[in-house]
Amino acid sequence: MSLNAKSVQKDFPRAGKNSNVFTAVHPIDFNLQPGKIIEITGRSGSGKSTLLNMLSGILKPTSGQVLLDGTDLYTLDDNELSRLRNKNIGLIPQGHTALLGLSILENVMLPAILYSSSPAPRDRAMELLTQVRLEEMANEKPNELSGGELRRMAVARALLMSSQYILADEPTAGLDEENILSVMNLLRKTADNGSAVLLVTHEQEAARFADEILTMDGGRFI
């Protein structure tokens, strides 16, 4: 069981200057380990999200490979990759990710119904909502929630499938002290249960929950 990045690199075309590229992530080797939280910090624009997105299967590296149990994610076709990601990778992207037509509870249950016709796991979803302290909001629509509450909803959703890999991009952004603690505790518990967690954060407090801390700058680990 492993998720490895093998010299992944990402270039973006530089706006304005034609035919010139900007390397957001220089070739990096990187492994996630079961039971561990690996934290990546670094200045804004240092390439943290780019690396995390490549690992999660939604951003194809310019070169290098991302291997899940030995399979290069980016050689799979869309159906195979999507199913694999749905089952194995819990992704907490940056920003808001709610579907406005669904309740908070339904939003959390969403990953479970994409490929399965068995009833949505209501109990599991409620349990996670309780752990991120949103149980009262379960039947509200996303429009009625604050940004911080929607971040916590995204955390609950990413943990729903009990995936082997949890990739969290600033999951505590915009949260108050108390909620940062409950989210970090939840991620810690998830790692203790055997998942491999990648945590991208600015939060100083996160450090004491992490097993290993890496810092990025200019697209490299330093």
Next chain:
Amino acid sequence: MLTLKNLPVKNLNSYPGRTIAMLIFAGLMSAAVFGGMLIIRGLRQGLESVQSRLGADILVTPEDADNDFDAQTFLIQAEPGYFYMDASKLDQIRAVEGVETASPQMFLASATSSCCSAKLQIIAFDPDTDFTIQPWIRETFHGAQKLGKMDVIVGANVTVYDDHILRLYNNDCRVIGQFAPTGYSLDNAVYTDFETIKVLITSSFDTKLNKYQPFNTEDVISSVLVRVKNGYDAGDVANKIKNSVSGLNTTATKSMVSKIADSLSSISTSVHVFTIVILFVGALMTILIFLMMINERTREFASLRAMGASRNILSYIVIGEAVFINLLGGLIGIIASAVVIIGFSGVIREKLGIGFTPPSPRHIIIPAFFGIVVALLAAVAACLAAVKRVNRLDVSLVLKEGE
């Protein structure tokens, strides 16, 4: 319950404005196709039945009946009328060159008074010579129906109660059958034979409700229906009748019907143009509104991708939303237009000035099918662009942008 199947419908909850706008356009499209087909069909059917019902080439009426008979409006005007001429005219008409068959009819109108069930046009035919009403009876009742004394057959618009008795000038007439609708004034009439109408006319004198002075019913007729011989022109024969027999008016029935046919073809042209405009505007708006809605939701679709939804699932959601809206809108359009057309067929007939037969349930199915198909085609067109759009999403970039 949350399932992938009902996800498209749940998604639409959060976009009520756009959803309703799309429903309206889908409804307009299906209503235009469905309603247009029904109206044209109803008009054609009316024309066909009136053509076969008239069955004669020339209609001869007394000259002094002008106030009671107008060939232009006879077929669409519901107001009953009656007039008489000397029965001897019949033989004179038969003697005119080119006349093959001439059959007399007698008219009477019942009154709005306690003596009668309702104010109705009564038309009597001569069973020995009639060639218009009896074929109609044979066709409707498959030959089995025979008019006995005081028996009548009624048009489609005549109300008949359970006892099958129609009271006409204090006579109980037995209703032995009812014709299918033609959409024309023929539907408002009561049909019987000479023997019965003579009794009714005599009773109308007894009740003093006839506008004429009492006369011997054996001596009069109201009109004569003429069929011309092969090789003769109906117009020419009509002129000959007019010139050789005094006190008559003649109308070539072809000219009555051809006026109707003319207005029918101009109405159906308008209906077609109108339908095409609605379809064009409706399809365009459906595509635009749907694309706008999908565009506004790129972040939702990117989020679905982030949790592992494949492109196929995204396509399913997009198609499901469009198909659901347009199926529902199409159904609403069809129901609304069916209610309007059936409920207001009288008004439609009046406004169009030609006969219109409201459709039977059996005839609703095919236009309804086409109405739904048109709404669905618009959904498919909207999906073609929208599916492309969601499948080309740069998930990582979209999720970054929304911050």
